[in-house]
Amino acid sequence: MPSSKENRDALVRLDKAIAEHASDAERLLVDLVGVPSVNPLQPGVAVGKYNGGESRANELFGEWLRDAGMETHVVEADPGRANLVGVRRGSGGGRSLGINAHIDTVAPQQGRFEDPWKAERVGNLLYGLGTTDMKAAHAAAWLAVKALNTTDVGLTGDLHIHSVVGEETMSHGIGTTAVLEAGFGVDAAIIPEPTSSDDELFRLANTAAGNYLFSLTVPGKSTHWASRNLAIRAGGGGDTVGVNAIDKAFYVYTAMRQLEDQWAFSKRHPQFPPGAFIIHPGVLHADIGFPAAPYFPDRARFDYLLSFPPGDTSEQIRTEVESHIHAAAALDPWLAEHPIEFEWIDTWPPAYTDPTSEFARVALSARNEVAVDLGTPALDTPQPNGAQSDASFYEAQGIPALVCGPGNLLVAHAADEYVDVDLIPAAARMLVRTALGWCSEG
Template structure:
């Protein structure tokens, strides 16, 4: 069988089983797999959803004859690895996707009956996780389904990682745990001696700015919490607390205003970053500072008091080539300087708590599996894939487990159905056609990169026998 015949069979099988994949996506969306450690979530109630997803996927990969392994650093949050063993001598490809979701944005803003009751309309599927990223998890399954249906025997291993915890950067429970357990593509299931080359595809939603963009770069981010104190008093004392001739701060200080002062200072720094921070993989002005939550009160949420405590959480994006510690220092210093300009904050400085640093990711465009995927995308869609450049910024505008695959030395590209503009939003949805296109491209990339069994030039040969 020629390579062309194999590819044609695979593409036909993707089309033939698309409806089965959409049904799997509906089943996945119907499982509430909200990350149990997300802020504001009832942990006990949310626990178990991720495991129901990986159990379902385990059954579906088992039906296809894959060896299914569970990796569970936390027994209540099991990851699944499904291994399609190669015949030996080829390169290993990892397909990675997370099964957890964020909690839905405010329920009453959804037009749907329920975020966990999937609805199909106009070629789209609506529901929580439809874009981020149960459609990517589904596309990986459809790619494997088609390879099996077409009777393709790969030379290298194909490892599908369905992981937990991504939405809270819990990679030590998810992706890093799976890699540490040995599912890193470097120990060929076929038992060969040589350590094979490895590449990974993270199937996070990459359909902006163009449908199914290939993204080899993502920005880093810092998440931090700022807490400011005030002095509580009756709202009737406000004038005396703030007007000339009154009792001033000795009587009351409203922490709402002190917190807002610091938020404004950060937004000024954001303006400066918009002018001064750049990276060729990102559109000008990308590196922004998002205050995402703000709470203040005097222990009781009522305007009858001057609030004595304000707390706000911020996410700051920084360029892939920036030093994270230097970025942290700059943010901290900026807050300090802003506090120095205010008589109350000068003596009651804000407390800054650093909640997390999600490291950036960057893989060379020339990596063989990135090139294999670009060629496959072109063959499936007819659209040429341009290398990233300043004129064609292709940085992924969010963070993914690519950072942790790369930390383990595995070059990684982000490519998956769904549009990040629809993620973490009401009426989250995905265009179903993107799942089919993605699955076909990923399957062809696997053939190209892992090679076919019995293929002389197994790894990545173009135009084989």
């Protein structure tokens, strides 16, 4: 490893180069925003409307990476949705570092500006779809590599940039996981997802809750609305007349709330506050196949999204939820004979990297040096992240991964998404410090 004086001299030169090329990094961000790279599997997106956008954005990014001295590779696990890998080879013997940024965005919304793909600058804020989540990270990663290249500061380990598709719909099998399985594994990874806000810049996260998107369908039995008294009052025929699926759905909803209340005590993690893990009902729909108030609906569907702590697996959570609801349903004569149907749609495993690990110490030191320069207090230890990221899929392959980036999570996915452009060179400074501390060690 270079001496402390050599490192300090290198950082002075790197910081100067970052400042000199910061305007170029902003121009890169403007250009990337200008390429619609909406994830084609986003809810509400017309089939085929955005096909190929991710690949076009990565083609553009590849040109910039090659200009910064990186070799580039394409990994295309799903035709038309190409990942990009940039590699800066080390001199040998050092540990490798990956910088991961997803190129896909959510669907556009109507905001203050007419064109979501035309970046608009207001003061230090650059507005546009994908600025915070997370094309500013691409600009910062490029700026870090450009500085390393122009100053000729060497690393003994390889430095990778993984620009991946599919993150917004957890399609890691064609994105991050596909890149790793294609032979571009690294010894550690940093994901510059948005972790900055007005109150705290560059929050460094080592853990995030898992989540599971699922639905359950509660069966009913249709009949005329005027028969409700016969279906629910003493002296009537009860279930033989009809069963309103909405009534049964609220029975199931109550059981799910009971489970959520139990989780406030049973689902714990030392890095999360009590009650952090929830079971959120997002959609309820009931009918007979079409909206018709004069009928008993014969099916009701809930769409839920839940969160769970590191240490639990998606399989364990699935079993726990189904067992609880089936036990509640067994106490209801109708539901005991007419099972609730579950559909487990997507799950994001929890993220967890040991906060005392060497990589965490290196990244935390890099973050603190930059954050303190910006007037943000130093952190004693990494913190939980407020959102999921592809860190989970590095960790699934035994690769420590941390999250720290320039954007503000509160404006990610918002109609008026923006990023403070001053945070792009600051993020680049954090990335080069992490690379020097990690990739220069044997």
